[in-house]
Amino acid sequence: MDHILSIDQGTTSSRAVIFDEIGTPINMVQQEFSQHFPYQGWVEHDPEEIWTGIKDILKGINFSKFNLAAIGITNQRETTLIWERSSGKPIYPAIVWQDRRTAEYCQNLKNSGIEFSVHQKTGLMLDPYFSATKIKWILDNVSGARERAKNGDLAFGTIDTFLIWRLTNGRSHVTDATNASRTMLFNILTQNWDQELLTLFDIPEAILPEVLDSAAEFGVSEDLLSGTVIPIRGVAGDQHASTIGQGCTLPGMLKSTYGTGCFAMLNTGEEMKYSNEGLLTTPAYRLDGKVTYALEGSIFMAGATIQWLRDNLKIIQNASDTELLAQELNSNAGVYLVPAFVGLGTPYWEPDARASITGLGRDSEIAHIARAALESVAYQTFDLIAAMVRDSGLNIPSVRVDGGMTQNNWLMQFLANVIDITVERPTFIETTAKGAFVLAALQSNILNSISDVESAWIVDKSFESDIKESQRRQLIDGWQQAVDSVIGLSKFKSSKQPNEDQYYSEIGKKIANENLDDLMSRLMDD
Secondary structure, eight states: OOOEEEEEESSSSEEEEEEOOTTEEEEEEEEEEEOOOOHHHHHHHHHHHHHHHHHHHTSSOOGGGGOOOEEHHHSSSOOOOETTTTTTTTTOEEOOOOOTTTHHHHHHHHHOHHHHHHHHHHHHOTTTTTTHHHHHHHHHSTHHHHHHHHTTTEEEEHHHHHHHHHHTTSSEEEEHHHHHHHTTTTTTTTTEEOOHHHHTTTTTTTGOOOEOOEEEEEEEEOOTSSSSOEEEEEEEEHHHHHHOOOTTTTTTTTEESSSSSSEEEEEEEEEOOOOOSEEEEEEEEEEEEEEEEEEEEEEESSHHHHHIIIIIOOOSSSSSSHHHHHHHHHTTTOOEEOOOOOOBBBTBBTTOOOOEEEOOOOOOHHHHHHHHHHHHHHHHHHHHHHHHHHHHHOOOOOOEEEEEEGGOOHHHHHHHHHOSSSEEEEEEOOOOHHHHHHHHHHHHHHSSHHHHHHOOOOEEEOOOOOOOOOHHHHHHHHHHHHHHHHHHHHHHTTTOOHHHHHHHHHHHHHHHOHHHHHHHHHHOOO
């Protein structure tokens, strides 16, 4: 029994990977699923589609070939579900981590002066990104939900908890410390659900899962997978799992993952460091009750920006097209894309900011927009790493990268140029799944220590900066001007006087109530 099944449930796709006892991937199946945008700033998933997809990809694996010791699970974090304990059916779609519907509520809490206390307990910012305000929204907006929650009829979970519930047929309602830490309800000092935060967000404790170490006994799967019973022994949020899979197990080691978003995590060891630069303080992982902490920067749109080019603008057919388009140009010609489609994350934390393309001219082409989309990933990473250096005082000689976007060599070279730090890409870039393997293997005694991962980490390609400092500075200055314009517009919109809001509202109501034919006729007459 020396193989591990890693289930990696991400924001846009789910995958299953079989690893052998030394962490070599020997079988992988992946499947995308739908994204739903019911209103501006809202992002939802269908939990049943996710679950069906998980079952479908597992059907694509010939389990009889492998001796499975355990399952490891890694997942998109903060995405929020509430379901009936009796049936296991969600009472509302999954509200995705990118969703901004609770921005106004978060701003009101900030205005009340409570953010410092929340930050000290959780290491997080008061932002719609995290689960607490999503939970409150569901309880407040689904008929009868709050009363049912108080009565213990409902269960809350992030995606890991939901999958464990389904895999164990409702016998296990659990999560791990990394996922719990992203809810804004978990005290990362005491490692417990925090009663003051539960009161602040008006969330009944009865709906919360039990919090375990990242390597633990999470339950035993039913025969849904292969006709056999398999224990679930490793769980971590995707960025924490990636930190482990990248072998960043020592203080000062930094990884940056490029998937739907981009997330950089700097291991700070047993020391919990609070940020003055808009970074998050988070458990990297918890083993045997001992917490290893990290500083994290979060970018909401990385691969999702390329997906927008493909699915919304339809200017590319495949993500790989962006590399060819970027290579066509000698420079960005002053064109910048600030991908604030769902606000800006670290270090800005501007939930009301919206995306913008600046610097377009008559000679601008599709290639300029595609290149600007790729460049935005590098600039946002620069913002994160610069904040980390200021906060930690550490000299960061290299960054280990992973995720699908790292296959783009043009982007990796541009990233090295912008951050002026060695970029190292490993031979196996799906390190999130590998982190889940490590945790399950530790609990199964297949691995002896988490430090075994570092010794097994192998670099595929390194990228060094090859541009002049003056050119680098010019690129970053252009990016900062573009970001400043987006933030400035956001603040201008939010500062409108109430009478202006009322005016626009009344005009909108008048137009909405008019007969369209009459309205068009009057406009033509005018």
